[in-house]
Amino acid sequence: MEKQLLLGDEAIAQGALDAGLSGIYAYPGTPSTEITEYVEHSRQARETGVKYSWAANEKTAMEGAIGMSYAGKRAMTCMKHVGLNVAADAFINAAITGANGALVVVAADAFINAAITGANGALVVVAADDPSMHSSQNEQDSRFYGKFALVPIFEPSNQQEAYDMTYDAFAFSEKYKLPVMIRITTRLAHSRAGVARRPALPQRKGNLPEDMRQFVLLPAIARRRYKQLLKTHYDLVAESEKSSYNLYFEGKDKSKGIIACGLAYNYLMENLAGKDVSYPILKISQYPIPRKMIEKICSDCKEILILEDGYPMIEELLRGYLNTGVTIHGRMDGTIPRDGELNPNIVAVGLGFPDTRGPEVPDFMVGRPPSLCAGCPHIDTYVALLETLEQYSKGRVFSDIGCYTLGALAPFEAINSCVDMGASITMAKGAADAGLTPAIAVIGDSTFTHSGITGLLDAVNDKANVKVFILDNGTTAMTGGQKSAATGRIESICAGVGVDPAHIRVIKPLRKNREENVRIINEELAYDGVSVIIPRRECVVELNKKMRAKFAGKSNE
Amino acid sequence: MKKDIILAGVGGQGIISIATVIGYAAIDMGLHLKQSEVHGMSQRGGDVQSNLRLSDKVIHSDLIPFGQADIIISVEPLESLRYLPMLGPNAWLITSITPFKNIPNYPPIETILDKIRSLPNHVALDAEGMAKDLGSPKSANMVILGAASPFLEIPYEKLQQAIRAIFAKKGTEIIEANLKALQAGRDFKE
Numbered sequence: 001m002e003k004q005l006l007l008g009d010e011a012i013a014q015g016a017l018d019a020g021l022s023g024i025y026a027y028p029g030t031p032s033t034e035i036t037e038y039v040e041h042s043r044q045a046r047e048t049g050v051k052y053s054w055a056a057n058e059k060t061a062m063e064g065a066i067g068m069s070y071a072g073k074r075a076m077t078c079m080k081h082v083g084l085n086v087a088a089d090a091f092i093n094a095a096i097t098g099a100n101g102a103l104v105v106v107a108a109d110a111f112i113n114a115a116i117t118g119a120n121g122a123l124v125v126v127a128a129d130d131p132s133m134h135s136s137q138n139e140q141d142s143r144f145y146g147k148f149a150l151v152p153i154f155e156p157s158n159q160q161e162a163y164d165m166t167y168d169a170f171a172f173s174e175k176y177k178l179p180v181m182i183r184i185t186t187r188l189a190h191s192r193a194g195v196a197r198r199p200a201l202p203q204r205k206g207n208l209p210e211d212m213r214q215f216v217l218l219p220a221i222a223r224r225r226y227k228q229l230l231k232t233h234y235d236l237v238a239e240s241e242k243s244s245y246n247l248y249f250e251g252k253d254k255s256k257g258i259i260a261c262g263l264a265y266n267y268l269m270e271n272l273a274g275k276d277v278s279y280p281i282l283k284i285s286q287y288p289i290p291r292k293m294i295e296k297i298c299s300d301c302k303e304i305l306i307l308e309d310g311y312p313m314i315e316e317l318l319r320g321y322l323n324t325g326v327t328i329h330g331r332m333d334g335t336i337p338r339d340g341e342l343n344p345n346i347v348a349v350g351l352g353f354p355d356t357r358g359p360e361v362p363d364f365m366v367g368r369p370p371s372l373c374a375g376c377p378h379i380d381t382y383v384a385l386l387e388t389l390e391q392y393s394k395g396r397v398f399s400d401i402g403c404y405t406l407g408a409l410a411p412f413e414a415i416n417s418c419v420d421m422g423a424s425i426t427m428a429k430g431a432a433d434a435g436l437t438p439a440i441a442v443i444g445d446s447t448f449t450h451s452g453i454t455g456l457l458d459a460v461n462d463k464a465n466v467k468v469f470i471l472d473n474g475t476t477a478m479t480g481g482q483k484s485a486a487t488g489r490i491e492s493i494c495a496g497v498g499v500d501p502a503h504i505r506v507i508k509p510l511r512k513n514r515e516e517n518v519r520i521i522n523e524e525l526a527y528d529g530v531s532v533i534i535p536r537r538e539c540v541v542e543l544n545k546k547m548r549a550k551f552a553g554k555s556n557e
Numbered sequence: 558m559k560k561d562i563i564l565a566g567v568g569g570q571g572i573i574s575i576a577t578v579i580g581y582a583a584i585d586m587g588l589h590l591k592q593s594e595v596h597g598m599s600q601r602g603g604d605v606q607s608n609l610r611l612s613d614k615v616i617h618s619d620l621i622p623f624g625q626a627d628i629i630i631s632v633e634p635l636e637s638l639r640y641l642p643m644l645g646p647n648a649w650l651i652t653s654i655t656p657f658k659n660i661p662n663y664p665p666i667e668t669i670l671d672k673i674r675s676l677p678n679h680v681a682l683d684a685e686g687m688a689k690d691l692g693s694p695k696s697a698n699m700v701i702l703g704a705a706s707p708f709l710e711i712p713y714e715k716l717q718q719a720i721r722a723i724f725a726k727k728g729t730e731i732i733e734a735n736l737k738a739l740q741a742g743r744d745f746k747e
Contacts (some may be wrong), residue, residue, distance in 0.1 A: 005580065005584065005592075007594075029596030030598070033596070104743060116743065134595070134597060134598070135596075135597030187593060187619050190617035191591055191592060191594070192591065192592040192593075193590065193592075193619075194589070194590065215645045263619075266617045266618050266619065267617070267620075269617040269618075271612075273617060283599040321573065338728070339734050343623075344621075344622035344623075345622050345623045345624075348622070355623070356622060356623055356624065356625055356645070357624040357642050358624045358626070358641050358642045358644030359644060359676075360641065360642065361639060361641055361642060364661070364668055364672075365635070365638060365639060365664075366635075366662050366664060367660075368602075368603055368635075368660055370602055370603035370604070371599070371601060371659060372601070373601060373602065385740070391604055395580075403601065410661070411661075476600075478597070478598065496611065
């Protein structure tokens with residue numbers, strides 16, 4: 001079959017479709033968004049009736065996928081690393097319930113039961129990490145979640161592996177009746193290469209779990225299931241040891257052994273290609289880590305270099321707290337920088353090879369940070385808001401995660417916080433409780449539905465003096481314009497939560513409306529209670545897209 | 558054959574269209590290809606770059622090592638200089654000279670152009686002006702690609718074929734405009 005040029009994200013989506021996926025659930029987040037978008041636009045998905053859903057948040061996405069797995073079909077959920085924090089409760093517990101089918105018996109029996117029942121739904125969780133924080137507020141390593149949950153993790157090193165591993169992850173999930181995590185990082189997610197496909201499998205028909213209490217995590221059942229999960233772990237280690245994705249390359253020069261995980265393997269090979277070196281190399285792409293391979297490389301080699309595109313997870317494990325065993329080099333001794341993503345040069349230096357570098361950047365170079373688009377409605381909202389806030393001391397605007405976070409930068413310098421999805425409203429409430437009134441929250445419409453509604457309920461229940469600006473541009477703009485969960489229903493949601501309808505104000509953020517908008521905001525600032533102000537105007541990027549489509553449609557006629 | 562190309566510009570300028578044409582031609586030639594892109598926050602008017610790697614051998618890293626790129630192709634003069642540390646020995650820098658000023662502290666354009674002209678291997682051209690003169694201001698990217706084409710080790714006809722295939726849906730007029738822009742860039746002499 002001819003190779004297709006696919007992003008790492010797209011390779012995962014295509015792998016899932018070919019493995020007989022029935023449903024994909026996600027909340028958009030860089031660098032994971034393109035997985036679900038691919039399914040959304042895939043003809044194959046449409047023709048075979050694959051369900052795709054932009055969920056309200058990662059937790060509801062994860063639970064939707066668990067439900068589909070419960071019903072015996074193959075489900076996938078995709079999120080950025082910090083999204084996994086939101087979904088962690090469901091994720092960790094799904095590892096204990098298992099993916100569907102009998103986890104109540106020992107592993108060998110589980111094989112047999114799987115063979116007899118034949119139709120258990122796989123559950124694949126994709127976590128896309130962002131080392132160097134290209135588009136994120138931290139660079140946490142999702143492999144820790146996989147380890148914590150005791151589930152297998154696949155960490156592809158290239159686009160072909162991203163495809164193959166996703167394809168295999170569904171069968172693996174069904175074999176062990178466990179959720180499987182696929183962990184990628186930004187560079188793989190957003191890099192294209194040729195990918196060869198395998199034959200497309202049909203979807204599962206669906207069936208309920210054989211044990212109808214498998215998913216009932218009452219303490220007595222949960223204790224039993226957890227013991228089972230712990231037992232299964234030995235089988236997973238054995239799988240890792242024979243996995244075709246974990247490779248041991250013998251080498252004559254045992255002065256150094258190299259362990260390279262996922263994408264780091266590529267940077268290693270980039271450096272070794274064409275060079276006359278022969279260190280033993282262990283490539284790890286499937287977890288739990290292959291114990292025997294680790295033991296071999298550590299006993300064969302004088303010292304070990306560990307390359308991980310993320311936190312030093314394996315390195316910390318191998319060093320141990322006392323660090324008295326084999327000599328280890330990596331992120332923790334400065335051989336590799338402690339933070340940030342890897343690149344070929346960092347790995348070259350870690351290997352003791354000479355670094356290469358072109359001419360220096362000239363002194364007059366300046367940064368070009370991202371900024372709000374010309375004509376963006378958030379600009380007019382910030383202009384009006386800043387004008388009304390001149391009457392107060394600074395430092396009372398709590399914001400959230402979306403395009404409007406760019407209001408932190410010049411020329412606005414309008415916001416004072418951006419912590420996690422939904423935190424604007426709840427932080428404003430806490431600050432108001434501490435006497436900082438009025439406290440302002442600035443949150444987008446999609447972020448509001450993601451995690452803002454419950455916080456608004458807290459504020460209403462405590463009659464907090466907070467002014468919540470829900471910036472409604474009708475889309476999830478930062479990630480490229482995915483469907484926003486409550487378009488057209490923001491006011492009714494706020495009223496339903498208990499905000500006095502007299503203090504739910506909709507304004508149109510336009511330059512010509514500045515005076516009127518300032519007046520309305522001032523009225524609400526004078527009110528001691530929960531106000532919701534909804535500046536509503538369509539995202540200009542989305543508007544331009546629509547205009548272009550309309551124009552193209554006309555010219556074709 | 559190995560060509561490591563840095564594409565540079567500002568989010569929204571559409572550097573990916575250049576990558577798409579080169580990529581199509583490379584695949585047509587049976588070459589290996591890896592192309593890393595920037596998605597997410599930086600697309601909002603920030604600096605963006607793409608690493609495009611072509612080779613007749615397997616390509617390992619998605620990122621080009623610093624000091625080893627063969628060409629920088631930039632649609633903006635300041636951005637062309639941001640990636641100088643990526644350039645290898647004897648490498649080329651091809652850039653548009655039209656500044657995209659969306660920051661208050663944009664350096665004086667003459668300072669930028671002087672620096673570009675001080676590099677031994679450079680092509681600096683007014684791609685926007687040339688595209689406008691051709692009556693298709695949107696094809697400035699293809700002018701830049703045309704100027705870069707002698708350094709790509711890809712037969713010129715392959716690039717022309719790629720443009721025909723990629724813009725097929727948009728009609729003959731658009732194809733011809735892009736082919737003219739490509740040719741104008743290729744014919745450019747400083």
